[in-house]
Amino acid sequence: MTLFLVLGVVGLVLLGVSLLLGDLFDGIFDALPSDVFSSAVIGGFVSAFGFGAALSDGLGTPTWLAVVVGGLVGVVFAWFAGWLTRVVRGGGSDDTVTTEDTVGRDAKVVTGIPEGGFGVVRVLVGGHSLQLNARADGPVEPGTEVYVTAVLSPTAVAVAPVHRELG
Numbered sequence: 001m002t003l004f005l006v007l008g009v010v011g012l013v014l015l016g017v018s019l020l021l022g023d024l025f026d027g028i029f030d031a032l033p034s035d036v037f038s039s040a041v042i043g044g045f046v047s048a049f050g051f052g053a054a055l056s057d058g059l060g061t062p063t064w065l066a067v068v069v070g071g072l073v074g075v076v077f078a079w080f081a082g083w084l085t086r087v088v089r090g091g092g093s094d095d096t097v098t099t100e101d102t103v104g105r106d107a108k109v110v111t112g113i114p115e116g117g118f119g120v121v122r123v124l125v126g127g128h129s130l131q132l133n134a135r136a137d138g139p140v141e142p143g144t145e146v147y148v149t150a151v152l153s154p155t156a157v158a159v160a161p162v163h164r165e166l167g
Contacts, residue, residue, distance in 0.1 A: 004054035011047025044081030049074030102148045113140040
């Protein structure tokens with residue numbers, strides 16, 4: 001049980017430090033999608049795993065079952081830490097939003113984009129809704145979900161359609 005409690009405390013320390021200083025692993029796991037390996041997610045998992053396994057062990061379950069229970073509790077808390085991190089990062093701000101802030105963001109086509117011409121897209125950045133002129137490689141119908149690939153000017157961006165996987 002002592003090992004599980006030590007893991008719980010180490011996880012809490014990692015989580016606390018990541019909340020105060022930001023992601024400790026920033027840049028290390030950039031090749032992987034989303035924030036699966038951020039320090040907040042890892043800290044939440046290790047902490048919940050340790051305390052969940054210690055509680056289960058304290059209730060008299062076999063060690064293998066305590067590890068399984070700790071793992072399940074850890075996964076739930078890791079998911080919650082990741083979700084909470086995304087919510088906090090996506091929140092509004094008082095900073096001035098620029099066109100450069102839209103690169104990589106999802107957008108929706110408001111006015112269709114013709115071949116070789118411009119249409120209009122709506123992009124949400126930090127709680128601010130921006131309407132920008134947009135150009136695409138091909139025609140794009142109104143209502144289509146796209147993402148911003150580049151800035152063409154202070155009022156115009158290049159976009160590409162979001163392709164959904166079939167399944």
